[in-house]
Amino acid sequence: MTEFIQIIVNGMANGALYALIALGLTLIYGVMNLSNFAQGEFAMIGAFGTYFLMQMHMNYMLAIILSFIIAGLIGFVIHILAFHPLRKSEPLNMMLSSLGVSVFLVNLSQYLFSPNPKVVSNSFSEKSIQAFGVFLSEQRILIVIVSLILCGFTYWLLERSKFGRSVRAASLDPDTATLYGIPTNRIAFLTFIFGVALTGIAGGLTAPIYNVYPTMGISLTLKAFVVVVLGGMGNIPGAIMGGFIVGLIESFSAGYISTAFQDVIVFSALFLVLIIKPEGILSKVQGEKV
Amino acid sequence: MKRFKKMFFMMVSLLSVLILLLAGCSAPKGASESDSKKDSSGPMKIGLVTQLSGGGALYGNLMKQGAQLAVDQINAKGGVDGRKLKLLAEDDQANPSESVKVTQRMVSDENIDAWIGTLKSSDTITDIGITAKKNIPSFVPVAVADNVTDSGLNNVYRNVAKNSMQITEMVNYILKEQPHKKMAIIAENTDYGRNIVKIFSEQFEKDGRKITNKELYNVGQKDFNNQLTKIKASKPDSVLIAGLVAEGALIAKQAKQLGINQQLYSFGGFMGKQPMELGGSAVNNLIHTDYFVPTAKDEKTQSFVNDFNKKYGQIPDSYYSAATYDAVYLYADAVKKAGTSDPEKVNKVLHELKDEHTVMGDITFDKNGQAATKVWISQIQDGKQVGIYHAE
Amino acid sequence: MTKTRLFYTAITILCIVCSIASLYIQNLYLLRVFILAAITAILALSVNILVGYTGQISLGHAGFFGIGAYMVGILNVNYHLSFWLCMVIAVLFSGLMGLILGLPTTKLKGHFLGIATLGFGVIVNGVLNNWMQVTGGPQGIRDIQSPTLFSIPLEYGNYFLGFIVACLSLLVLVIYLLIKSPVGRAWSCLKQDEITAYVTGIHVYRYKLLAFTLSGGIAGFAGALFAGYMTFISPDTFDLNQSISIITTVILGGSGTIAGPLLGTALLSFLNEWLRNFDELRLVIYGVILVAVIVFIPEGIYPFFKNKIISLFSRRKRVNQLKTSIDPHAGKDAVNE
Structure with missing residues (x-):
């Protein structure tokens, strides 16, 4: 039973993170019709x-808020x-362009900052809270909130x-x-900047638990x-729901089926959804525009 | 128009087959490995093929730094028999076809005299197939899969213990010194991790002890809560991390956060100070195998550590740099002894080496080119690596 | 007529010259680059059937590539079938996989299709990596037999290159004939506008399935050749990066043309090797070039230069005609929210 609850908690905690990144992606898709493969970057x-x-001894929360601005500024230039x-x-061309941007950003940051992972530690990162044998680290709680x-x-x-x-x-x-x-x-501009800046915050939030390195995105x-x-x-509420669903599918398939086939199962689920209800779980049915 | 197309179609297909037939009968001999000439007065070229972009670049760069240091040192002393050394480092993106391409380029375009590579055992095996055709001395300082030195090639030298050696050491240590009876394994989903799972569980379970979990994760994965939750549920008394430090440190951290306080074990990936940097207090008390101890009171080790620190501003973290550094020196010394860079003679000298003193220990290559280097068991104690056990 | 004939003859001669010239390349490194580029070109042609002629996106072509290669690897190493038989089975099987993938996904469009095919690629890669008993897992399959053609051992690079260039030429010809046939016209119609195609009486679903099957089969063929050439395969070759780099090749070169993907392959292979001179900045520059080409020449390199050259030599009327034939809004989405 403890394991079952722990699996749900894990899935929800990851799901919150996925939802946050997917939020930016889905906004950008909605307005610009762009599948942005550079989102994770x-x-x-x-x-x-x-x-x-x-490193410059700034407060963690302040640093996260500033990373929102940094990601937004770089997003502005890239846009x-x-x-x-x-x-x-x-x-399709925009999508390819985003692939190019992704290659560029990953390798530039590797050139500038070296591929060595960097550690960010704050007051939450080492501790976790416990209730009835179920553990959740404080940083993950912060991410969810x-x-x-x-x-x-x-x-x-x-x-x-x-x-x-x-x-x-x-x-x-x-x-x-x-x-x-x-x-x-101008709306497209603002949406893109807002979308990638949200993802920037997600990056700042994950830094203490996942470390920081160029290929992390x-x-x-x-x-x-998958979430989107x-x-x-x-679809905004869809992205939030989707985040939690993907997180749960992932943790349940790892917990009860196989950790090696985790990704295969997640993508098979995606495949099924696409076949059965291609417009997404939460969307109302829309006909094709002629 | 239609008839023309048909004719055209037939013509081309006929011709293509014809060409091939002709090729079989009267073609030139084609490119062969033997007819390139070696320049014996210019610098000796050492080719290093490893991953220098993407996730594995972390380890690839360490190899490159080690090799570059050795080359610079040798050149500063006037080179080998008056010839300088030159390091050519190329990125193979950990992709088999890139790796083959890069190696081939070094062999046939650059005429390298020695080859060092790669991070991945499977790519290494394919690459040494190419260098073997020209008998180029090929060093494998990092890839540890057993089958690298099983291919019966005469030009391959591995100056690091192979995977089964370190696993056997670890199992023996646990059986002798530790009380643990139920162990969980979390392994990276590569041939390295999979081999550890296989060999370790075979040897460990022989004694009536039990492996409770065999969980896998992908390289580059960041979240291990799912695997760890599963491990926690089966209540092992210790956990083995069969992976490298980038993921391993995160696993240790996340395990602590999930309330897994059991003894952790791991392998060569946890050498040096990187685990402490990345894992903090979570890796404390972790026990792992070690090929290279930078604090060892050996003269050679000390000078390597100091020079490395002077050049790159850090203590060499792990065996990646040390073993690659050694590989360059092994080659240079062999050339010195042979008095020529002729691959035949250099290979002969390398096979005859007896207890050659290097940073990684005393090297003697067996007939497959495998050296039996030292394997220690170390423990991380309060942010320091401490050697705790060494089987004689 | 004479002009077309001249054109055809020129191309035939070019192909023959290429095949023969391949026997005289002495540089083993160049040889490897050429062979791998030729395999990539075959892959690019297969993606082009979907992306260029039918207007479908595929971000999972490495899946078919991998299925083809692994069919050859498994059948050859475990069951000791001859390479050629393995190759035929591989092509048929990956064609079948194309059909199976096509059955549900042909109803999807644009980004949805992209993500679905991307999922297919990830699933295939995951299976190759984890189904230890059959695929050997991350260790891959080693010691695949090199093919022999009429007692010519293809393990020598020169012969292999000759063979593969001949295959490529034939494939180009077959695709060309296909495009000029009613099938090709149906494809181009449904690429422009599916509903119109439907109204015209074209069985849209069936023609899309045909494109998927053919594309899968050709990619499987490329995979079989890859397995025969490398004699070693592992899952790393058939990952998402591979899928992405193929579609990039096709679109940069100019999708919807035959010369486009070939030119794209040639340019990108060359670029990839040339950029090795830049060491650590290699992939940074690669990314910049990718974005720059897409931004400045979104229609693809081949159509761009073709138009440039034509406008140099002919009257303005012809140029306009060509420009309108490139439809900038071909890939609209089903669900536009």
Whole structure:
């Protein structure tokens, strides 16, 4: 029984992290129609940002907030150089461009910072709380809390604010949105920066438990894609739900089937969802646009 | 138009077959390994093939630093018989076809005199197949899978203990000195990790002891809670980490956070100070095999450690640098003894070496090129590596 | 007619010259680069059937590549079948896998299809890596027999290159004929607009399945050749990076053309080897070049230069005509939220 609860707790804790990264990905997809394969690399940037700020004896929470800004700034530059010129071209080209960006960022950071993992330690990182034989490290609790807050904030932003209305309009139909005076290009810019900056925070949050190194983002990108597809692309509550579902599938398949086949099982689940309900678990059915 | 296409189609297929037939009968001999000439006055080239990008670059760079240090030292002393050494380091991305390409380039374009490589045993085996055609002395300082030196090649030298040696040492140590009866293994999903699982559990269970779990993780994975939860549930009295330090340190940390306080064991990956940097207090008391102890009071080891520290500003972490450093010296000394860089003669000298003193210990290559280097058992005690056991 | 004939003859001669020239390459390193590039070119052609001609994305082609290679490896090493028989089985089997993958996924479009095929690649890689009894796990399969063709041992690089260039030429020809046939026209119609194709009476589902099957089969063929050449295979070769690099090759070269993927392969292989001069900055530069090419020449290198050259030699009318034939909005998504 303890094991069962521990598995659920593990899955939920990881799921919160996946949800946070997927949130940025799904926002960007919704507005720009871009499958951003460089998403995980912004987590890496955020993590490196946190590491270097903490080397300068900055408070951990402050460092995380600044890593949000760092990731956003780098996202701004990348968007201008690699994505903005392609806004009118095929989505496939944008995707390829993001692959190029990913190769570039990983290898540049390896060149600049060496491939050695770097350790970020804060007051939470070593401790864990315990209840009835179930353990959860304090850092993971922090991740869950921050992730839920950010998900909630993003949801509020999209549903209630003026910016959110523009984003939703731009993602539903960019042409009509432009006709109504919504600056879709600027919205795309802001969404991209906000999306990657969220992922930057995720990177800063994971730094104490996963260490910081150049290739840390790649597996996160893949997981985030699974989450986004499960939840429905461009769908915020879907991404949050999807995050927890993927986390749970992962921990249950590892716990009760096989740790070696963990990834195979996660992707098979994705496959099944795509076949049965391609628009995602939470989406309402939409017909094809002619 | 249609007829033309048909004709065209037939013509091309006929011709292609014809060409091949012709090729069989009257083709030139084709490229062969023997006709390139060696420049015997320029620098001697040592090719290093290892992973220098991506996740494994962490270990590949250590190899490169070790080799570069040795080359610089030898050159500073005037080289070997008046010839300088030159290190060519290339990235193989841990990909078999890249590795083969890079090795081939070194062999046929650069005319290397010696080859050192790689991080991965499976790539190493394929690569030494290429260097063997020209009989180039090939050193394997890092890859430990048993079958690297089982291929019967005459030009392969491994100056590090093979996997089964370190596993046997570890099992013997536990059987003799430790009370643990139920052990869980968490292993990386590569041939390195899988081999450890196989050999270790065979030897460990012979004595009536039990392996409770064999959990696998992928290289580059960061979260091990799922594996560790499973291990915790079967209540072993100790845990063996069959992996390298980047993941191993995280495993140790996350195990502590899950309340697994059992004794941890691991292998060569946990040498040096990196485990303490990455794992902090979580790796305290971890027991592991060790090929190279930087604090050993050996003169050669001391000078290596000091020079390395001077050049790169850090104490050499693990055997990666030390063994690669040794490989360069082994080659240079063999050339000195043979008086030529002719591969035949150098190979002969290398096979005849007897207790050659190096950082990794006294090296004698057997007929397969395997050296029996020292294997210690060390423990991490309060942030320091302490040798605790050495089977004679 | 005479112009086409001249064109064909020129290409035939080029292929023959290439095949023969391959026997005279003395540099073993170049030989390896060429052989691996030729295998990549075959892979690129197979991806091009999906991406270029049918408008489907595949991010999991390394899966088919791996299935082909492992079929040869397993059958040859464990069951001692001859290489050629293994190769035929490998091609058929990976074609079948293409069909099976196609059955559910042809209904998906754009990014969804991309992620689904990506999942397929990850699953195949996971199985290759973990199904120890059959695939040998991470150790891979060693000592695959080198093929012999009419008593010519192909284990010598030169002969292998000659053989593989001949295969490549034949494949190019077959694909060319296919594209000019009704099948090709149906593909290009459903690539432009599926609903129109459906209304016109084209059995969209069936033609897409055909594309998947063919593409899988050709990728499996490339895999079989790879296994025969390397005589050693391990799961690392058939990972996501491989899938991504193939589709990159196709799109950079110019998808939807025959010369595009070939040119892409040649350029990227060359780039990859040339960048070795830059040591640690190698992949950084590679990333920059990738982004730069996509940003400045999104239609692909071959169509770009073709248009440039044509506009140099002919009247403006023809250029416009060519420009409209490249549709910038070909890959729209099913679910646009």
